[in-house]
Amino acid sequence: MQTSASFRAHRTSIRLPSGWTTTGWVVALLVILPIAAVVWLAFNPIENIWPHLASTVLPVYLQTTLLLLLGVGLLSLIFGVSSAWLVTLCHFPGRALFEWALLLPFAIPAYVIAYIYTDLLEYAGPLQSALRELFGWKTARDYSFPEIRSLGGAILMLSLVLYPYVYLLARSSFLEQSVNIRDASRTLGCTPWQSFWRISLPIARPSIAVGLALVAMETLNDFGTVDFFAVKSLSAGIYDAWLNMSNLGAAAQIATLMMLFVVLLIWLERRGRARAKQFSGADRFKQIERYRLEGLRGVLAFAACLVPVLFGFLIPFVELATMAMNHLDQFSDSRFIKQAGNSLLLSGSAALLAAALALVLAYSQRLKPELKGLRVAAKLAHLGYALPGAVLAIGVIIPFAAFDNTLDGWMRDNFDISTGLLLSGTPFAILFAYLVRFLAVSSGSIEASMAKVTPSMDMASRSLGANTVKTLRRVHLPLIKGGLLTALLVVFVDCMKELPATLILRPFNFDTLATAVYQFASDEKLETAAPGALLIVLVGIVPVILLSRTITATRDAR
């Protein structure tokens, strides 16, 4: 294993073309632009909203947001880490199936699962109706039933679709952990349980933290689910200030506060973590010897993996498919096909571009790790993920329109030609918003993979005469293939589900599957929305399965 001391010593001997650094800066600054626009808005409120908020609803907003974050974080951690460890390091019935099935809930948009469970669990839903039938209750006053539209309900819904982030990262970390260390722990008499707590978990902690950070940011930026469940989190405060009090500046202040909170969380986690660097050794390609769980233990392991898959995917999927059956004619509707095309095109382009940008950022930092400014800028570029989509959309509108109008003004003054709006109101604006929003996801995956490539590889390649581009292509890309594909697939699925920014930024007469589904579902026409929602899920399943194969391949396929 390479130590960080020798890493630094050799690093200085590499000559660097400044092209990578410049490109890295350009990418980072472009992505920061909309985030900066939101912060800029925060300096221009119509009136100071804080005295009013502090004396009325702020405590509620803060408490709800914290509980939501804690609840979703904790549940995602439990669902994600336990199942990842079980399928990676244990042998029990159904293990191979769960390996990929555990990722499936990721394909279901949070607002869709919220609609479906409300439909199932509310008073008129099949469950309560059956209970009334069974016990002869007449009205809601005859019995009590937990209200799905509540903070608890929101925590459950969000956890069920967000835990796959934790599962994904924990699993690849468990897979990459040195088999030797675990063998040693076994030799020293650790039980599987002890080995999990003392060895696997501490080593996987950085990856799990990245997964949890993604979950936390998704939870913070969610509005669809919490609004539907009448849960008053900070994002409710943002929209209230913006739309009801016409105070966009105040809304931007709350959004900025949320971003600062995320920065604080990430910083705390990093400070608390040991700084040890790990590079992968050759032993990771040894076959894992799995703990055999038999009898009751096997059943428990099966149940632990089944719960998130059953509630996060199977039930909502069957419900959705049943509803879609009544509207099969929609699948051949030309508008529907166009919406699907738009979704695929935008999500596909965004996934490719986000991976490319993340690669540029990661590699330019790797080449010049001493450039602190670039490192900070690259981190700031991740914050778009913590912004509610609608606020991010405003952040995109401002610089795009400023660019368009400045160019147009200049062209009019000098050449008497109007160029009009070149970027605003185009699919490119949506694409850009996706990049800003999901760069954190692709970067997380690609940076983590690249960090595991020993620097001695770079050195060997460079001393054999390869330049930085060739080294990236011939050495890094093959080694980080897994991380790269993960980034591509996760961003693709995320973009398929994206709603609020798409709604605001889209061109005329332009729909994606998500906007079409939302339009029906928000009007309580869940059935009419079902085919579109089902297609989002089906299209999402393919990458999810590919993803699982990729991860498994990091160990098995060699």
Place this chain on the structure above:
Amino acid sequence: MTLILNSAFRLSITFSALASSLVASQASLADEVNIYSYRQEFLIRPLLDAFTEKTGVDVNVVYSSKGLLERIENEGRNTPADILLTSDIGPLQDAKDRNLLASIDSAAINANVPAQYRDEDGRWVGLTARSRIIYTSKDRVAQGEITSYEDLADPKWAGRICTRSGKHSYNLSLIGSMIEHKGAAEAEAWLAAVKENLARKPQGNDRAQVKAVKEGQCDVALGNSYYFGAMLTNEKEPEQKEWAQSVNLLFPNQDDRGAHMNISGAAITANAPNPEQAQQLLEFLTSEEAQRIYAEVNYEFPVREGIARSALINEYMGEFKADSVSLTRVAANRAEASRMVDRVGFDN
């Protein structure tokens, strides 16, 4: 791997090219009019189709529930938007206050729409009117047991009232009208008392409140008038018919100021690239033909006088007295109404 990446990048270039061809197709100089709409598209689609058929002018729409004012504002003199459509007075007034609107100078529109439903400076025009009414359970509330918005504060309704979020624009407008009529202090006391009577935390949309009455969670609900027609005739979700059939409709305050009214409306943007077509469309939307479609398809009240209401509306709603307070004043009270909702903890 290199191969995969290379082809990936080539693909992305193809994608971008395709995407920009999408852009090109919508920015032509054809005979068209462009709408930024806060109103859901399916509600206005039949009218827009009728307009295109009649005039040959194509209509392009961006629908979003938020952010469109910001688009118009930032796009400035290059905005493609000709018309702003809203389902509430709030954004119209907001747009006017931010100087985003042109004045509508059309004798036809002024003749079609009564002054009560037009901006005094001609910056916006109402297209349809709706009342915020009280739905009461047929089984559990006797006719005449409740007659006004003020009655909602009566302790006898404790634990029996349902409504959507106090922060929803329809409720903010109602509270804004209370402020206008009764003054802020009395309005706040009323709101606090209504809060005490709520059967559950405010949630869901207007239809969900009627559904809750049907299901026995509450006996009285606030909701917009047109939802009744939409539910009663809902063939795709027939259970909504049962919701509608479980309630009586009450137009409040018939003995004094009349039932609270709101509008769906439209405005022409200050930098509209197609102002003539925009005016043409607004004239059409206030014409007899369009007003009749609004009444028949959406169960809204035509703003134009002398248009027959739909048979359903006549059967269930009949004639009623509408509050004639200035909508501009009501809209101006919205921020205060929103703070009031926070102060009494209405949504908590």
